[in-house]
Amino acid sequence: MKLAVLKEREEGENRVALIPDSIKRLSKKGFEILVETGAGNAAGYSDQEYEQCGATLVSSAQELTAQADCVVKVRPPSLQEAEALKNDSILIAIIQSTLRHELVSKLAEKQITSFGLDIIPRTSLAQSMDVLSSMSTISGYKAVLLAADTINRFFPMLMTAAGTIAPAKVLVLGAGVAGLMACATAKRLGGVVEAFDVRPEVKEQVKSVGARFIEVPISEDGSGSGGYAKEMSDEYKQKQAELISKHIAKSDVVIPTALIPGRKAPILISEEQVASMKPGSVIVDLAAEMGGNCALTQPGQTIIAHGVTIVGHSNLPSTMSFHASQMFSRNIEKFLLHLCDENGFKMNMEDEITRGSLVTKGGRVIHELTSKLMADSKI
Amino acid sequence: MKLAVLKEREEGENRVALIPDSIKRLSKKGFEILVETGAGNAAGYSDQEYEQCGATLVSSAQELTAQADCVVKVRPPSLQEAEALKNDSILIAIIQSTLRHELVSKLAEKQITSFGLDIIPRTSLAQSMDVLSSMSTISGYKAVLLAADTINRFFPMLMTAAGTIAPAKVLVLGAGVAGLMACATAKRLGGVVEAFDVRPEVKEQVKSVGARFIEVPISEDGSGSGGYAKEMSDEYKQKQAELISKHIAKSDVVIPTALIPGRKAPILISEEQVASMKPGSVIVDLAAEMGGNCALTQPGQTIIAHGVTIVGHSNLPSTMSFHASQMFSRNIEKFLLHLCDENGFKMNMEDEITRGSLVTKGGRVIHELTSKLMADSKI
Amino acid sequence: MSINSINLIYLASATLFMLGIKYLSSPSTAKRGNFLSMIGMGAAIGITLTTPGLHGFTLITIGIIIGTVIGGYAAIKVKMTSMPEMVALFNGCGGAASALVAMAEFRVLGTEFDSFTLITLLLSMIIGGLTFTGSLMAYAKLQGLISTRPITYPGQQLINGAILLATLALAVLLFQDPGNMLVFSGILILSLLLGVLAVIPIGGADMPVIICLLNSYSGLAVSMTGFALNNNALIITGSLVGASGIFLTKIMCDAMNRSLANVLFSAFGQVVESADDTGEGPAGTMKGFELEDVATILANAGTLIIVPGYGMAAAQAQHATRDLGDYLGEQGVEVRYAIHPVAGRMPGHMNVLLAEADVPYDQLFALEDINDDFASTDVVLVIGANDVVNPAAKDNPSSPIYGMPVLDVEKATTVIVLKRSMSVGFAGIDNELFYKDNTMMLFGDAKSSLQKLVAAMKQ
Amino acid sequence: MSINSINLIYLASATLFMLGIKYLSSPSTAKRGNFLSMIGMGAAIGITLTTPGLHGFTLITIGIIIGTVIGGYAAIKVKMTSMPEMVALFNGCGGAASALVAMAEFRVLGTEFDSFTLITLLLSMIIGGLTFTGSLMAYAKLQGLISTRPITYPGQQLINGAILLATLALAVLLFQDPGNMLVFSGILILSLLLGVLAVIPIGGADMPVIICLLNSYSGLAVSMTGFALNNNALIITGSLVGASGIFLTKIMCDAMNRSLANVLFSAFGQVVESADDTGEGPAGTMKGFELEDVATILANAGTLIIVPGYGMAAAQAQHATRDLGDYLGEQGVEVRYAIHPVAGRMPGHMNVLLAEADVPYDQLFALEDINDDFASTDVVLVIGANDVVNPAAKDNPSSPIYGMPVLDVEKATTVIVLKRSMSVGFAGIDNELFYKDNTMMLFGDAKSSLQKLVAAMKQ
Amino acid sequence: MDTGTIIIGLTIFVLACFAGAELIAKVPPTLHTPLMSGSNAISGIAIVGALLATGHSESINSVSLIGFLAVIFATINVVGGYTVTRRMLQMFKK
Amino acid sequence: MDTGTIIIGLTIFVLACFAGAELIAKVPPTLHTPLMSGSNAISGIAIVGALLATGHSESINSVSLIGFLAVIFATINVVGGYTVTRRMLQMFKK
């Protein structure tokens, strides 16, 4: 089976889908691997290294895709790239199928079996293939570094001959993988870290990385014992919103990370709230690619509004291309191995992970949410 | 006594010499303080705050200097700025007198009593006025953040479902204030940190911040016990150079910080050594303003050479303008208070610190090294 | 041998017993302690046989042979896990011996004894008898021959009280009429009954404490015999065992957070509330012991692998973990950490925390680098990990995590798991590791468990 | 009172003494322990006075009054810092009393005694006499009346050996001719001489250990008297004190990293090498005691301020510092950290390290925020700081750091300084803080000192 | 029995109790179980009494038979107790 | 003195030594100094012997004078010892 690694052509994308290390192991499993010349350059993996571990270099993308039974990529292919794929071949990449209807149609049309790495089920078993997790880890870490690098203050507390430096107050909104990593990194740097999430169960997880969880103090009056979680009253929600506003105003750095799968990111920070922050504060919006959690976020840009710097970088993992590629590659490798049985490549469509990550196959759109959204948008 | 705070006009300079907090305390000591409109804006201190704590805002720099008995600044004044100073007035700023001979001549000519904050004696007593220390603290911290933000890798070790991330190897050359802070910050972020300095006594200090000191293992043969430190043989020096080369080649991040007071910075990293590093590695040269410790450093610029990013930022403290100004202001405040006795402002020229930081007074260049260098360059 | 020489040897024996107990206070000298105490016992027995005017050597020899065979066989065959019940049985034998000696002396003296001798003989018999049946009950409970749950019935305390009174009344009667065998036998029977009734209302969880208490009683019985026979060896040794036993009981109660009074009282009829829920299941049963057992095992490991999981993070136990690792490292244990790639709730979660606690990078090993080493490892300490050490990922194709690589901790000689309960981890599935033979569960918050373990190991 | 009742009361006294020592094992019960032991002593004295056939009550009363006045006055007037020497004096009195009692008994018995009584009487006298003069020497050394340095001369060991032999020879002579007062007096004089000669070659640094050893000896002497008088009270109490004293000596030796044998041997003439350099100066002198004293003071502080300096960083003692702070915090001590702006070798040095050890930010206070609180603080623990706590910055205008704000640690009730030596800090200047009355120096690497302190406090 | 002897017995009893209690106080928790077993073996000292009872008279009578039983029980206690303790201690390193 | 009495004395001696040694083993280092002083006071029990010697005979003779001296010394030891110990313990909280 011929596996092709395409060079990424999207602006600002430095990652590569497979690194030499993974290729070495995949070769042993019987894969024949073709790599586009220069595919790993931006991530720090040279063509030479690829050749050394058994990959065949191919200089033209066209030629590569024409031969390949399976193409692996990081970012969703452009329409041209999709067009170039061999009919009936396999594509493994982040596809963002819920957003890119045209691309999905094209893939279906070409009878391509496409797997979306971004829709792999988030089970313990699948975690080694889960690029959302691995890339979120990077985003969370990098968001804090960006914030620390951008802000005009120290993160740690320092008591020096030139006065006492107060530690930076960092607020993380949304404590998923990226949020937790952001909390941990900011804590490491010496910041005073708080986090908030709508899922109450993450409270413990937030504490487990040394941060404080923001909670609405339970009002003594009213229903009383338990139960309020389900029927969160409007009053409760309002109190919560006020509380968060208060914390935003006090914070030097805010890192919102809230995503809702397949949808536009929710707005958590209004313009007023931005204006309430001290001049010089920083917001690093990790939801930028999905529209941003801050009302003022400009995806892909860094702007200054009301004296607050709002970083809307839409591809933080790419800035850590070396390790990001390593992790991405490992995810793909594990996914490919998952698609194999003892005798080699053989997709088992019964399997939860295989099936769950399928976008198109045999000319049909398999992923439910995608096909539903596509149907909706056609109406 | 009228004290004037000038707005900084140098490109990329965001700090301000005095912040409102210090002004409050100085006013109580009897200083009358004038501040140029907008002086603190870039550092996050508004005109309003200045007014609230008793400063008088003056919108024209010209007007300001015309009135002032004493002018405080961060960076060395430009020749125009110096020209605008009142004859016989006092100037307190970083002066870089050993480099800026024209400026020093101008100050002497105008009978200005000028104090160079950069030549305050580095005693325990003077540490609260020592801007080199406080600004080096910032540079060391910021250098690591810049490196971590620039490099395409993680600093910390992480064992994840997407493989194990090796920790970044960080090498700090020169373990003065900035170097130690860089070590501590890189350690905090999870890097594996090594440091080297020509002064052997800093070995203990390097360890005290959790880093490893690079030492030439004492050769068993030869002189044997003790003594080698004084008559460091050429052979020994060569071994040392080789050892450092080896460590440079292995490192992901190198942060050179070596300065020699009043001179151009020594070259510690040759082009070959840069070439020996892995592509994607980063050098943050803290000596950039003094020409750089790396042969390829372009002061003020970030370049990529042999795949290695070399950051030559020449004014890192300015990027942390809020806290940098706070510290700078505190230093100046302590210096001004040092110039006072119980009854108010009164310079005691007998005092070691006062005398030691004097550049010009009564038309003469007082600072010895400066006057020596000026005499030399005239020949 | 002259009576003086015999007494000197008795003194030597007593000294050896004391040294024996003293040496038991450190693992490195414990074996020597046991040995010294054996020598003391041998000397005491040997010198007794030289007592002027001693007869019946055939009977004595036969008796010793029978006892040796039974005791030796039982002690060698018993499974390590049944040790406590075996100790109970042996202790019962000791009690029986004291009671019998008292009876024999009673017969010897006929009616010619002063009240001091009478009192001590009676006490020896009552305590000895009670120890005998009480120990048998404890054995039966631990072996599951009778219900480990507290057995209660209405009026229980009343009945026990009545029996105690009756015993007292008979004793008074005996004072009036010393030689009366009937009254004597009555007292014996009541004391045997008392032993049974005192132990059955106590739950299985408290048995170790009860055994320890009964051990103390048997010591008391011996010392009473000593008073009656005016034999200093018996007085010293008996009171030594009696006093140490009662203190050990107190220490054990402290470990279970119960007062000695509470247990003593419950031992005579009152049902202890907490006994209710700890009555069933082996894990619950030995709870009070476990901390010490775990500490023993850890302290005696040659190689140790620590497996941290989300529970360590949740408990913020990273510093306590490092403390334990460092301490054992100093004691010469080879300590390594196995980091599962998905341990915790975010990638690298364990690394971040262990780095904070300054655990050196070179002690951390990724799954693939350490998984083969478990089989040759003495002890694995699992700190709040669950899914990542779940063998179902290997053996149970129907498990949702089947196929996920997990740490092969169960291959180690002993696995110690610190968590708060038997509840599930993130994946929500049961973990049969916790039920394996070589797994010891130590329940409680990971941080406090670790701190207690370190404290216990430092004594 | 009948002899039996007296003996019963003696038993009660002995029990009280044992309880007294037992209660001394915890600071919270120590006072009660001393009280119980006083009661025991009162009871023993009281009941002795009821001994049938006792005469001479006037003499007794006068003796007791004189003793009470002298002992009480000395005990109340002595300065806290001179306690050890005072204990030595009292102990010497005890030894003298034993020797005197032995002499009296010798006179009473005339020539009619069996060899056991003779031996015990002799031992009582020799040990008592030696304790008396030995204790006087120890007192003189500690008070500086004679040189605290070891006094040695050629052939010292030979001479001591000769005296010991001579004593033995005289003892054998006495056996031949029991009533011989001359020989008896010879032995007395030799034993007094032995006490002097045994102590003078020992350095001041070892005096506490010697006092403790002599205390044990005086106990032994008492117990020998007890054997001679066949008085169980004296036997029990004497051996109690003797055994506990010898163990305490051993524990103290361990604390000084010396073997008991080494001290015992050196006590009879061999100069200990290490004594040479610890002989002078108060700081060196009490070294063996200090760790415990420091631990006591820390454990009993109500408020504590920790002042870290470069030494903490150099020793990488931040985790140990947090451990100590946390432990004391749990014990109810109010713990804060005072961070001097230039502590360490880079700005924020202490912050970086304490954050690594997870010391909460809200326990850290900058100089200006905490400097006024020192005056109302019980204990300040200075960990490897020097320049930043140097009062010269305030009082000595000629000091290079005059005018630098420093932490006013010396205003606290007690200041404890952990560093390795008396050497200077970064600024290269002496620090008179280290010589102040309320300052205690604990020498050694900061990390290991801290770990030992925590261990000592946890016992 | 004369009061003097009883008082001496009491003295010894009290001292032994102290010694026993204090000896135990130093045993670390890890050794509680072997210790319980070890001291249980020691309480088999009742065998001394049993031997004396068995050998009380030349002929075999009720006293010597009761003693015989006592010897068996006490021996079980002694032999079993020490053996079990040894096995438990085998768990310890070295 | 008869051997039986000596052996009982020895027994008591040994037991008391054990009790003494074990009691001390539990004392924390912080209390060593007061403990030394406290047990020193206890060794003043020699006063019992001193009293018996002083009161030995009706008349004042050499024995009673030696005893008198012994009483003075022993009393100093007892009174001084307890007082000093109390003062040391005053250092402790509560």
Ligand SMILES: NC(=O)c1ccc[n+]([C@@H]2O[C@H](COP(=O)([O-])OP(=O)(O)OC[C@H]3O[C@@H](n4cnc5c(N)ncnc54)[C@H](OP(=O)(O)O)[C@@H]3O)[C@@H](O)[C@H]2O)c1
């Ligand atoms: N690493 C990642 O990126 C990531 C992200 C999301 C999810 N996950 C999933 O999380 C799981 C990680 O496995 P794991 O073994 O680390 O954790 P786990 O399976 O979730 O088990 C953690 C165990 O710790 C115990 N625990 C919780 N708090 C405790 C405390 N204070 N003291 C002592 N024990 C405590 C709990 O048992 P008790 O309640 O009985 O104490 C629980 O069973 C995997 O299923 C993984 O897929 C991982």
Ligand SMILES: NC(=O)c1ccc[n+]([C@@H]2O[C@H](COP(=O)([O-])OP(=O)(O)OC[C@H]3O[C@@H](n4cnc5c(N)ncnc54)[C@H](OP(=O)(O)O)[C@@H]3O)[C@@H](O)[C@H]2O)c1
């Ligand atoms: N903070 C800054 O930015 C900075 C920068 C440069 C210089 N300085 C200067 O450094 C000084 C800082 O004052 P400081 O009080 O923190 O330190 P210091 O005055 O330098 O004193 C440190 C003390 O720690 C002791 N020490 C060293 N290693 C030790 C170990 N392993 N264990 C125990 N003690 C140890 C040393 O005494 P022993 O040798 O007897 O143990 C030494 O006296 C000031 O003079 C300051 O001006 C500060």
Ligand SMILES: NC(=O)c1ccc[n+]([C@@H]2O[C@H](COP(=O)([O-])OP(=O)(O)OC[C@H]3O[C@@H](n4cnc5c(N)ncnc54)[C@H](O)[C@@H]3O)[C@@H](O)[C@H]2O)c1
């Ligand atoms: N089984 C596995 O091994 C595995 C792997 C990866 C992730 N997960 C789980 O999936 C969860 C989601 O991970 P993710 O990082 O991809 O999440 P995400 O990126 O989709 O969302 C980030 C976080 O934002 C929160 N959020 C959403 N709306 C919000 C709002 N209005 N206000 C505040 N917060 C809001 C979410 O609750 C989530 O925690 C994780 O918490 C993790 O437990 C499990």
Ligand SMILES: NC(=O)c1ccc[n+]([C@@H]2O[C@H](COP(=O)([O-])OP(=O)(O)OC[C@H]3O[C@@H](n4cnc5c(N)ncnc54)[C@H](O)[C@@H]3O)[C@@H](O)[C@H]2O)c1
């Ligand atoms: N008394 C005080 O309180 C005080 C205050 C500030 C600084 N200082 C002292 O002054 C020293 C210098 O401080 P700094 O940070 O301003 O120094 P710096 O910036 O002048 O130099 C940085 C470091 O580079 C080193 N260096 C020079 N040439 C080198 C070479 N060829 N190779 C490797 N290293 C080389 C120097 O030894 C120095 O440690 C500090 O270490 C500190 O101890 C003291």
